Amino acid sequence: MALSFSVLWQLVVFLTAAQHSNGENFEYILEDESVFSECMDAPPGYANMSGLFDTSTTNFVMGPEGVHVDGYLTSTWDVQPTDRIEGRLKIVHFERGIWQPTVLNMLVRDFCKSFLDPKQYWYSIFPEHIRNRSEAREKCVNHKGTVYFVVPYVIKMHFGLGFVLPSGRNRMVFTLVAIDENDVQRPNGICFEIRGDFFKI
Numbered sequence: 001m002a003l004s005f006s007v008l009w010q011l012v013v014f015l016t017a018a019q020h021s022n023g024e025n026f027e028y029i030l031e032d033e034s035v036f037s038e039c040m041d042a043p044p045g046y047a048n049m050s051g052l053f054d055t056s057t058t059n060f061v062m063g064p065e066g067v068h069v070d071g072y073l074t075s076t077w078d079v080q081p082t083d084r085i086e087g088r089l090k091i092v093h094f095e096r097g098i099w100q101p102t103v104l105n106m107l108v109r110d111f112c113k114s115f116l117d118p119k120q121y122w123y124s125i126f127p128e129h130i131r132n133r134s135e136a137r138e139k140c141v142n143h144k145g146t147v148y149f150v151v152p153y154v155i156k157m158h159f160g161l162g163f164v165l166p167s168g169r170n171r172m173v174f175t176l177v178a179i180d181e182n183d184v185q186r187p188n189g190i191c192f193e194i195r196g197d198f199f200k201i
Contacts, residue, residue: 025158026158026160026199027158031196032062037193039175043175047189052075052076053073058071066156067155068153069150072149072150074146079144084179085111085176087107087176091173093169111141121159131149167199169195171193172193174192174194
């Protein structure tokens with residue numbers, strides 16, 4: 001999972017406001033136990049979550065408390081360890097029969113530098129639960145074949161924001177791109193979605 005898984009990586013939400021604030025607190029309830037969905041409008045040449053991680057060795061099971069996760073993930077993205085990873089997240093909301101953009105957007109220009117930062121919103125979604133943290137710190141998602149072992153946990157996506165989030169169906173749309181040492185973006189980006197609802201807590 002990325003995020004998950006962090007989620008999970010990253011990858012998993014938004015703006016600087018997505019970090020805990022003194023505003024309202026919300027939980028993002030996942031739509032189903034598969035967690036990751038295909039992008040509805042993926043750019044040409046972009047892969048889904050399977051292009052980022054092999055999740056066949058990870059178990060995702062929906063329970064009363066949420067989605068239970070255990071197992072391990074293996075990085076499958078065919079980019080170079082010297083590449084800079086840039087990540088984007090946007091939230092779109094289903095309203096009146098169509099998906100509407102929201103003001104909730106985020107850009108991370110160097111994802112690997114902040115991947116394991118406890119202050120980041122995605123930290124509790126996935127990175128916090130990695131067993132082999134030293135290896136994860138050394139090898140990010142741009143090291144193909146890296147294995148992330150996960151301490152079993154339940155995905156909890158809590159956000160403290162200074163404004164009200166749109167209730168009802170939402171899509172968190174994640175895109176990752178690799179940028180080489182000449183500042184040229186590689187064509188094999190990643191796009192996946194996490195679908196669910198926001199609930200005030």
